[in-house]
Amino acid sequence: MIPVPLSMKKLHNRGFNQAWELCKVISKRYRINTDPFILARNHMSGDQAHASREQRLTRLINTFRVNPKSLDRIANQNILIIDDVMTTGATLNVMAKVLKDFGAQSVHNWVILRTPL
Secondary structure (H helix, E strand, O other): OEEOOOOHHHHHHHOOOHHHHHHHHHHHHHOOOOOOOOEEEOOOOOOHHHOOHHHHHHHOOOOEEEOHHHHHHOOOOEEEEEEEEEOOOHHHHHHHHHHHHOOOOEEEEEEEEEOOO
């Protein structure tokens, strides 16, 4: 199980990653391994929450990168991505593609809230 990562700049500004906080609770309750360092996120200016679907998809190109030390934690694994809010699903789709490109067997998304676009 992995959280949707924040960029280091956004993490520093906010002080915490809400998806990671959810992962810790779910991991403990259901005894699922979790790791916040499998994927990293490059910083993008602006806020994804106020972008259109097309802007979201364009902005997410090359946003996520795999930690080279985590390759064995991806290959042939079933991975669960945790996020607090989903609007279009663009972030989760891009993350799933990156993980599958690095050999994940399957990728599933758990989201707490769904917002209208």
